[in-house]
Amino acid sequence: MKSAAPGGVSGQIEAIARRHSGKSGFAVLGGNREAYIDRVALADFATKTLDVQYYIWSADTAGLLLADRLVRAADRGVRVRFMLDDVTFKNRDSATAALAAHPNIEVRIFNPHRNRSLRIPEFLTNFKRLNKRMHNKIMVMDNSCAIIGGRNIADEYFGLGESFNNRDLDIAAVGPIVREVSSTFDEFWNSESAVPVEEFVREKPNMDDFRRQIVELRSNIRPERCPFPIDQDIAQLRTRIDAIMNKMVWARGEVLFDSYESTQGRDAGGRMDRKLFAVVAGAKRDVRMEAAYFVMRDRAIEEFKRLEDDGVDVRVLTNALAGNDVVAAQAGHSRRRAQVIRAGVDVYELRPDAVALLSQVAPQAKDSRAALHTKAFVVDGKTAFVGSYNLDPRSAEINSEIGLLVHSERFAKQVGDFLDQGVRPENAYRVTLDPRGKTVWQTEIDGETRTWMRDPETSFGRRFMNGLFSWLPIENQL
The missing domain is CATH 3.30.870.10 (Endonuclease Chain A)
Incomplete structure (x- = not known):
């Protein structure tokens, strides 16, 4: 598919949301196919921004295909902010920094190991800091639609893994709650623990490095391993967006999250477990x-x-x-x-x-x-x-x-x-x-x-x- 996002989808989503008296819309994404295709749709329909925050993003079929969609969005002028935890981000500093050479792509690594080649010794000697990980999983398009839930971006979260696959659940959300989700992203993005990936390479990459890295990224994609119809045309993806909007449940919702300050031990009241415990109790x-x-x-x-x-x-x-x-x-x-x-x-x-x-x-x-x-x-x-x-x-x-x-x-x-x-x-x-x-x-x-x-x-x-x-x-x- 030639990824060219038509304008107006975000605006139409927001117009629908305004008709529901301040409530937000929520849709369950339980199946592997819909959970993946809906992320593709967010990337392909974005016109302004894509905010992406994940604990794990693997360089496998699922990860490479979706990364390519983010690059295509950036080529259209979309500002892509990409934040990953460092826990599984190994041996990818140079390749990712090359992608971040694109003027519309920024990549930050959360709570990184400073010694990139001696991770285990550093972990043992700096356990208190490096033991704290960012487990969040969100993707937000144009501050109008978000996917949030349990899935990381890797084959085993979408039924593509040869050894094991995960049963998992996500929510698509629209309406006022999306801006609240975006604000949590901003809090972590602007923290001192979110380090630009360029800081981990000796020389800052340029656009020539970016172009070479894109060629390599696309050469490693194996679309035959993905049974989902990724190369749908815009009309088909729009039909999918319409289907999500038609099944939205409009209700009052809350974003529960751990504040960045709480992860640093400075805001005990910012932990979400207290709220969850109270709801269950x-x-x-x-x-x-x-x-x-x-x-x-x-x-x-x-x-x-x-x-x-x-x-x-x-x-x-x-x-x-x-x-x-x-x-x-x-x-x-x-x-x-x-x-x-x-x-x-x-x-x-x-x-x-x-x-x-x-x-x-x-x-x-x-x-x-x-x-x-x-x-x-x-x-x-x-x-x-x-x-x-x-x-x-x-x-x-x-x-x-x-x-x-x-x-x-x-x-x-x-x-x-x-x-x-x-x-x-x-x-x-x-x-x-x-x-x-x-x-x-x-x-x-x-x-x-x-x-x-x-x-x-x-x-x-x-x-x-x-x-x-x-x-x-x-x-x-x-």
């Missing part, structure tokens, strides 16, 4: 949660017990050991799992062969395993949260996070339907305790109930590492 009927990393500490378990005693049903879906990409986080969950179950919580873990996810992966990913990356919950069928916040100590106290809290029964039902899908037998194990207090996993396969007395579909080595991590005093880092 105020439940009257039920709480449905889905979290990739679910590491509950005593206070949270006590609150679950109180909710159950008050007649509130609490349910959570998290990763199984077979699917979790962070064994240490799984160990934290395993260590507390029995306590959580005794507190009355219904616990489910995603099957590595979950039909809901693997039915929508690319052909090369048909033998991949399913993992969970969603961060969402619904309270009393009235309030829904979707964002980057995991239910673990790292999200609560160390990383910066962001998400949207939407007050709408209609929207909560849509998020709730997604969460309910995840716990169906073809997608998850139900985890309980037997009379002796031993953990039991159950699901249905081909109409028959299957039971395990140890983590299903795992090797001895993986279970050993899980057990080892569970004994280490690292819970506050998980």
